[in-house]
Amino acid sequence: MTTELATKELEKKYNKLVGTSASNMCAHCGWCMDSCHVYLANHDPEVTPVAKAERIRHVYKKSHDWMSKIFPFWTGAKKLTDEELQKWVELAYRDCTLCERCVVNCPMGVETPQLIAAARSALNSAGKSPEILTQLADMAISREENAELYKDFFLEQIKEIEKQLQAYMGTPEASIPVNKEGARILYVPLSGAHTILPEAIIFNAAHESWTLSMFEASNYGVFLGDTAKAKRIAERIINEAKRLKVQEVVLTECGHAYTTMRWEAPKWFGGPLPFRVRNIIEVLDEYVCLGRLKFDPTKNSEPVTYHDSCNLGRKGGLLEEPRRVLRAVAQDFREMTPNRLQSLCCGGGSGLVAIAEWSEARIKAGKPKTDQIRQTGAKVVVTSCDNCRHQITELNEHYNLGIKVTSLCELTVQALVLPNRATAPLSSK
Amino acid sequence: MLSDGFVHFVEYELQIIALAWLFVLYAIKILQLLRLPMLREKGPGKGSAVSGALRSYANLFLPWSMESSKKHFWRWVEFGAYHVGAGIAILNTFTSPFAPGMMTQPVRWAFAILIAPALLLGLVKLARRIARPEMRLISTPDDYFSLASVEVFFFSAIMALLVNTPLWRTVYFLITAGFLFYVPFSKISHYVYFFFAATITGGRYGWRGVRPQAREVK
Numbered sequence: 346m347t348t349e350l351a352t353k354e355l356e357k358k359y360n361k362l363v364g365t366s367a368s369n370m371c372a373h374c375g376w377c378m379d380s381c382h383v384y385l386a387n388h389d390p391e392v393t394p395v396a397k398a399e400r401i402r403h404v405y406k407k408s409h410d411w412m413s414k415i416f417p418f419w420t421g422a423k424k425l426t427d428e429e430l431q432k433w434v435e436l437a438y439r440d441c442t443l444c445e446r447c448v449v450n451c452p453m454g455v456e457t458p459q460l461i462a463a464a465r466s467a468l469n470s471a472g473k474s475p476e477i478l479t480q481l482a483d484m485a486i487s488r489e490e491n492a493e494l495y496k497d498f499f500l501e502q503i504k505e506i507e508k509q510l511q512a513y514m515g516t517p518e519a520s521i522p523v524n525k526e527g528a529r530i531l532y533v534p535l536s537g538a539h540t541i542l543p544e545a546i547i548f549n550a551a552h553e554s555w556t557l558s559m560f561e562a563s564n565y566g567v568f569l570g571d572t573a574k575a576k577r578i579a580e581r582i583i584n585e586a587k588r589l590k591v592q593e594v595v596l597t598e599c600g601h602a603y604t605t606m607r608w609e610a611p612k613w614f615g616g617p618l619p620f621r622v623r624n625i626i627e628v629l630d631e632y633v634c635l636g637r638l639k640f641d642p643t644k645n646s647e648p649v650t651y652h653d654s655c656n657l658g659r660k661g662g663l664l665e666e667p668r669r670v671l672r673a674v675a676q677d678f679r680e681m682t683p684n685r686l687q688s689l690c691c692g693g694g695s696g697l698v699a700i701a702e703w704s705e706a707r708i709k710a711g712k713p714k715t716d717q718i719r720q721t722g723a724k725v726v727v728t729s730c731d732n733c734r735h736q737i738t739e740l741n742e743h744y745n746l747g748i749k750v751t752s753l754c755e756l757t758v759q760a761l762v763l764p765n766r767a768t769a770p771l772s773s774k
Numbered sequence: 775m776l777s778d779g780f781v782h783f784v785e786y787e788l789q790i791i792a793l794a795w796l797f798v799l800y801a802i803k804i805l806q807l808l809r810l811p812m813l814r815e816k817g818p819g820k821g822s823a824v825s826g827a828l829r830s831y832a833n834l835f836l837p838w839s840m841e842s843s844k845k846h847f848w849r850w851v852e853f854g855a856y857h858v859g860a861g862i863a864i865l866n867t868f869t870s871p872f873a874p875g876m877m878t879q880p881v882r883w884a885f886a887i888l889i890a891p892a893l894l895l896g897l898v899k900l901a902r903r904i905a906r907p908e909m910r911l912i913s914t915p916d917d918y919f920s921l922a923s924v925e926v927f928f929f930s931a932i933m934a935l936l937v938n939t940p941l942w943r944t945v946y947f948l949i950t951a952g953f954l955f956y957v958p959f960s961k962i963s964h965y966v967y968f969f970f971a972a973t974i975t976g977g978r979y980g981w982r983g984v985r986p987q988a989r990e991v992k
Contacts, residue, residue: 361812362974368807369960370967373912376842376849390908399912412916412959421914449985450842452834452853453964454971608982611817622817662820662983686985687841 348425351467355404355425358463366456367405371395377457380450382690383440385713392440394447398457400429400436401464425467434473437464437570439703442710444655444690465570474569478696482565482574489581492559499523499559506538510545515765519549524589525556531591532625533558533582533602535731540597543754543771544625550761551637555595558585562602563731568696572613579610586620593621595628598752600656600694600730607661624657626729626753630666633673639762645675647749649756650723652681652714652737653688654730667729667753674760679721689714691728693736704739711740718746725749727756781940784947785871792954799958800966807970819981826980830972852895859892860924863931867950870934870943886935893928896921920960927953 359367377394378384384393391397399421406413406422413422423429443458451457468474488495500523507521521541522528532548532555534540541557548555560582566575586594596603603624611617632638651671657663664685671678681688692711697703714737718726726741726748728734738750758771815823829839837843843850862885869876900921903909927949934946957963979985 359810361807361810361970364807364810365967365970365974368967369962370964370971372961372964373909373914373917374853375906375909375912376840376846378908379845380842390911393908393912395912396908419915419919448975449979450840452840452843453968454830454833454975456971456975608815608817612813612815616816617818659984660982662987664984664987683841685987 347471347473348427348430351430351471351473352404352425354467354470355401355463356408358466359405359409362456362459363405363463364409366398366460367402367409369410370453371398371402371455372453374452377447377451377455380446382444382446382692382713383442383710385689386692386710394441394451394457395455397436397441398455398460400433401460404429405460430468430471430473433464433468434475435703437461437468438475438478438695438700439697439706442655442690442692442694442697444694445659446655446687446690449659449686462570465568466572467570469570474571475696475700477699477701478565478569481563481699482569482571482578485561485563485565485578485581486574488560496559502538503541503557506541506545509538509542510549513542513767513771514546514549514763515767519545521545522556523559526589527591528556528589529554529592530595530628531556531558531582531586531589531593531620532595532597533560533562534597535563535599535602536561539752539755540599540731543752543758544597546758546761546763546771547625547629547632547638547754550763551632556589556591558582560585562596562599562606564602564605565696565699567601567605567609568699575605575609576613579605579613582606583610583614583618586618591620593623594618595623595625597625598729598731598754600654600661600732603663604656604661624661624663624666624729626657626663626667626670629670629753629757633670638757640674640757640760641762642674642676642760644760645725645756646677647724648677648679648722649675649725649727650679650681650718650721651684652691652718652726652728652733653685654728654733655688655690655694657729658688659686663729667727670753670757671727674757675725679723681717681721689717691733691736691740693732693739694730698732698735707736708739708743711736712744715740715744715746718748723748725751725756727751727753729753776940776944778940781944784944784951788951789867789871789947789954792951796954796958800963803958803963803966807967812974815978815981820983821980821986823977823981825986826978826984827973827976829980829986830976852898855891856895856899857892859889859895859928862888863892863928866931866935867947871947882935882938886932889928889932889935893925893932896925896928900925916960920962923949923953923956924962 381394403421403423404425407424413420441461445458447457503521511517511519564575564578566578607622691714692707697707734750741748833839837850903913930946930949933942
């Protein structure tokens with residue numbers, strides 16, 4: 346029964362992109378192999394991008410490739426079995442973070458992550474996806490369904506953060522507006538003050554017209570491969586933005602949240618959303634370019650490097666924006682090599698950071714990134730994705746990197762020139 | 775030994791039949807792919823999909839554009855030389871029967887010299903596929919057969935060019951015909967799909983301002 350459900354879901358996902366990548370397009374040349382951080386860390390032939398893709402390709406070929414239908418042994422094609430489906434769980438959710446580094450290093454442009462994403466959807470429909478991802482997605486949906494229950498508690502928390510904001514900025518006028526109709530920006534944070542307080546300081550310093558979202562930006566439906574849940578989670582923010590009549594939705598420093606709302610949601614909902622979608626780093630970049638904020642980069646005198654989140658950079662197109670901000674707020678900004686399009690995944694993306702039982706594999710897969718960070722000699726690593734931040738923090742502890750991991754907004758706030766600024770450093774964790 | 779009529783049939787009629795077979799099967803494959811659904815980018819773009827697609831096509835010729843070819847430059851040279859050899863061997867299947875006047879002795883030698891490295895590199899590829907566990911794991915009977923049959927094709931092309939007897943020409947064109955009948959079913963047809971991927975994936979990267987990086991508008 347489970348294989349039937351999975352096979353049915355695989356067929357539903359068989360579009361032009363998946364169909365092309367599942368065909369004979371892959372010439373099995375092996376160029377993609379050392380573009381994968383998991384393979385670089387393990388040197389296990391089973392985890393090269395092509396080996397992972399082949400397992401899914403074999404199943405697609407069995408039902409779509411002429412030769413494979415008649416002589417499956419000739420191409421390795423096979424029907425999906427329970428045993429194979431079970432093997433896919435680790436392959437799809439642990440051994441691939443859908444970072445797309447293999448795609449940009451494939452001479453043919455084979456979309457291995459699309460095949461893995463199709464496998465995730467198949468596993469999810471067969472009830473074989475990691476339980477924690479399902480729970481987190483369901484929690485996000487229930488938060489909207491029970492918004493009234495959460496509201497008072499949420500507002501109480503925001504009042505507390507607002508007090509910290511006022512103390513830090515040295516003015517009682519600094520505020521964190523919630524449910525403010527007609528604001529220009531609806532800012533969508535993650536759970537926790539660390540993605541609210543620094544941004545609130547920046548918005549207040551820039552005299553921005555903004556309001557805080559009641560919901561969190563993360564979308565575990567995307568990680569699950571469950572488009573219905575992913576749409577539902579994204580819809581909460583879309584409805585809130587429409588209700589408050591904002592001009593734009595600004596997402597916090599979270600890679601997948603940005604890619605989902607900026608690039609995927611318009612596909613799901615049949616066209617452009619009725620508001621602009623940006624990431625906070627784009628807004629920060631705009632403030633820097635327009636001179637809306639004043640900085641003292643000597644406040645960030647230690648060498649700083651930047652980790653490109655796969656979702657923001659390679660999949661989202663935000664490559665120069667964070668760098669312009671970093672050059673404005675830090676004295677010694679150093680690039681990792683390689684960076685931007687060729688940046689290595691930290692190893693914690695695509696929901697993996699939330700799955701405790703695979704933490705050992707995740708830390709091991711982060712070794713190439715660790716080496717890359719060490720080579721820069723930086724003392725501070727900035728990343729604009731909370732998943733990456735969590736992973737690099739753990740890599741720091743495990744591999745004794747001796748670094749501080751922070752977000753772009755937190756680093757910006759450090760350098761922000763405020764007339765009545767508190768002397769105590771920002772503490773939003 | 776070989777009748778003129780048979781040699782003529784192998785060089786002309788059989789090639790046309792085999793080519794027609796190849797094109798019909800490719801057309802069916804392309805139509806099947808075109809009929810599949812596709813979720814297109816619908817959010818406001820940051821860059822140009824056309825530039826992205828063009829950049830994807832160009833990638834093959836820009837070894838510095840991919841880490842895989844930048845770090846392993848020899849592999850890129852090997853890839854180039856192999857495909858140049860393949861292109862020349864295919865070109866020869868047209869020029870030899872249909873433009874015999876063009877096939878002077880220096881041209882024959884030039885063609886053979888361009889195909890020869892591909893023949894040698896094919897052996898390197900085969901050895902690598904057998905020796906490296908990573909390559910062995912992803913290789914199917916089709917991989918080995920395709921590689922070996924291309925080797926035979928290259929060898930027969932060189933012999934037909936240099937020896938140029940009716941026997942070698944017949945062998946070369948029989949192998950070519952067999953090759954054309956087999957290609958649509960094998961991984962050798964990978965190049966047909968390249969255009970889809972370059973357009974779709976390249977277009978997406980271009981639209982999102984990833985590759986080429988979008989020009990900043992401030």
